[in-house]
Amino acid sequence: MQIYELLTTLDFIVVIAYLIVLIAIGYWVSFKDKQPTEDNLFLAGNSLGWPSIGLTMWGTNVGPSMLIASASIGYTTGIVAGNFAWYAFIFIFLLTIVFAPRYLQAKVQTLPEYMGKRFGDSTQNLLAWYTIVTVLISWLSLTLFAGGILIQQILNIPLWLSVLILLMIAAFFTIAGGLKAIAYTNVFQMLLLIGVSLALVVVGWQKVGGMDVIISQTPKSYWNLFLPNDDPNYPWVAILLGYPVMGVWFWCTDQSMVQSVLGAKNLKQGQLGANFTGWLKILDVALFIIPGVLCFVLFPNLENPDHAYMTMVTQLFPAGMTGLVMAVLIAALVSTIDSALNALSTVFTMDVYVKKYKPEASQKSIIRIGRIVTVVGAVIAIFLTLAIDSIKGLNLFDVFQSVLGFIAPPMSVVFLFGVLWKKTSTKAANFTLTFGTILSIGVGILYLWVFPKADYPFWPHFLLLSFYIFIFLSILVILISLFGPRDTIPSSLVYQKISKTSSQVKWLWAALIVVMVAMYFIFNGHS
Template sequence: MTTPLSFLAFTLFAAFLTYIITRRDEKGSSDGFFLGGRSLTFPVIAGSLLLTNLSTEQMVGLNGSAFKDGLAVMAWEVVAVIALVVMALFFLPRFLKAGITTVPQFLENRFNKSTQTLVNMVFLVAYAVILIPLILYSGALGLSDMLDLKNLTGITESKIIFGNEVPPDTIILWGTVFMIGIMGSLYSRFGGLKTLAVLDTINGIGLLIGGFMIAWFALNKVSDGGGIAEGFKVLKEANPDRLNSIGTKQTSVPFGTLFTGVALLNLFYWCTNQQIIQRTFGASSLAEGQKGVLLTGLLKLLGPIYLVLPGIVAYHLFAKDGISNDKAYGTLVREVLPPHLTGFFAAVMVGAILSSFNAALNSTSALFSIGLYHHVINPKGSEQQMVKAAKVFVVSVAIAGMFAAPLLASQPSIFAYLQKMNAIYFIPIFAVVVVGMLHSRVPAKAAFWAVVLGLATLLSKYFFIPGADEKLDELFGHNFHFLGFVFVSLVVFMVAWGAIAPRATPWKLETGTPIDMTPWKNAKWASLVLIILVIAIYASFASFGG
């Protein structure tokens, strides 16, 4: 009983402490509900950014990729630091100066309402169809393996449901998905962004402690109690090819892709992805926002310890058992942690799942209420009506996500599926935002059609033209190189349009924020240190012989 009790104890503690801290916060206005009243300080921003990112699609999915490919997949963590530096120095000052709540709002400011509406709808569909179901599915899968829910619940045999025989794994998956979905919906329904951000910070501390615990116990198991240094030595001697930061052409992220698709996906994710950067829009000042973003970068450098190393250890311990990539992490946690610590870690994992789920719901509600409800459905509606509409919409999306999540069980790799689906909308939106910021004469029609062409190209590659996916990957050497080609093509398309038929007058970003826009004086020095550390980490584990 120690596992369920420790799980319940930490979950209740985090919820109670969050309530005490945020119970008097204003949540009735759009700024209060979606941006925490623009009052977030750097520790809360960093904790919230980190935990919004660190859900089970990362913990389970990235460790699953490490189980398959080794240390090379740390690219998703380490290269993210460069993206966070770009966010702090380039994107964040412009977003905060504009005083926006959503990325599509910036595109309306820069281009026009049609571009805003298109991108807003793309975000809504992507979050509802891809992101939310994936968070629920990966969360349920990870908890099921970690807590051994089959034996804990006693559901070990198939049951007849609606006239069909349903296996126990499927019953547990559906039940866990709905448990997470209902809990997350309640948090999102009754709390605003600050409530979620504070809860994220509390759970983030627990998750870091728990993540390092997994690495500690896992390496001790490898060394049979001889310590973590001995465990790492054994791991390196037994699997030297799996501790190479460069990887090979056969890995999911060959080194060359760090400069094309991997870089672009990281830049979109950390610089223009509404689900993530909405936390930074709530900063109390530019300096607080920059410190929060760069602190997140420092914490991301520790990511390989708990997001990659356990997957490599799991390969060392369990590869002979024939387990799937995405079951590696949950199996490792169950095998190496004592029961009372397993319950604690499951609790912070639930916090991580709820964080990503709530971030997706909060961002979806902001996109819906500000970009669709206020623009199209009820332009004269009050802020209270906007927030109310957002809360109703969010419950509908959450319910739809709960029913869609278990259908992802057929995917061979959670993380590979996530990156593939994300690329469809990441690349065209990021191209439009970058060109919009850097080129003041590109007209609105160029941006609108760039999004349409980008979506059409990537959807055709993956779904609509048989054989196109494999042929284009072969032609470009890797899917991520093709994504780089699409991005450059869209940028050239918009710049050429701007040269042939430019805007009548150059666009200028107007100040629309009430917060202090004085930059953090140490932002550039901190950014330089982070970039040096990224290079050092890669160099320390690099071997170009593969």
């Protein structure tokens, strides 16, 4: 039975009522909050403590797209995808010890600004364009793709129409002023989503009959984090070598992830917040992947594993409750889509249009350009989403990871060398951001569309491809920096001695490292 056939009139009433309440809250907030609050909005006036930082980083990473995709991969392969949550602790540690002290010492608001101080305006301009591309692909198109699949499951309509509906809902919220409500209720919505996933695990666990039954009815490989090197889905070498490229980019250089650390009261609070995120990531497997494993035991004959999450919701929750879950998923997706469109508009308007072409632009002109970019970005995102839908042979989770894997290498190389090696030249950084991006995304297009691995099995795993591109670009950076022209303009970053990490931060990280190593031992003993 299809998911849309299991939904009741009460479910749809709950969805509509929830969205109307959000819009009403938006109006109330708009009328109530008349004071300008933009001055310190971006970094919260450097007032964030560790709980806010940890929860914000985790919440940015944990969205509706992740719920749907993680349940899908849990259904097909078990907990091996937990590596994308648990292996992350190494790169969150890297952010804590290596990157955060330098970012905060430089007193920057954005990471392109940091690279601008390191290499000059040319690099900052290139990073602005790189950010535009990554926002379009990683935050907007992939979210629209996951959201489109959700709407498709609910209404039984084509994906292109699902995506249009999602964009129309986002536009409607923007016009009605309701997105301010989503911003104010986002924490509540994330807690609700986490609560729903926990409830799914508990109810599913009880329905299955406990751990012994789950283990007896799933392949032994479902409980291993590292699978043999001949595994077609996630061989251990591909994860070990390939994920770090994505990990450095995502956790150490992506503005959306690092922004809350930049807004820390001080270095210690930023480091404690990042550590808290590392602890929270432990929950990802239980909350988001295990529902997929439970779905495999309860409903082993699903035609499409991407339906695992909503199948669990519709089959295990009563009418009305299912509607509430759908409403929260849609509202949270709309929030992510609007945030991505807003980021796209802001970066293009301020970092490209105003900074490079029209420094004297009027406020009216800036607003007009911002609106045009939002509309153009939405149209481009629709076509990118349909392109992502045409990828063959990959489930939703693998689509996400493969697309991100081809975005990551240039940024990881530039930041690692820019931060850790003083001899890295501006020409090397700029060449990597231009040629490296064309190479990386070009290989991705060949891998995913032109010669898809489903039809051309000569390709290595996409994570290994990402690793090979990273190594190639790293060699180029070293060669260009050593044998190319030296920088004539000195970096405006003062390479002072970095602030010492407090003993409390060190002890908490030592404890987390011990726990994570233990988890890897526990979940690799099943043969």
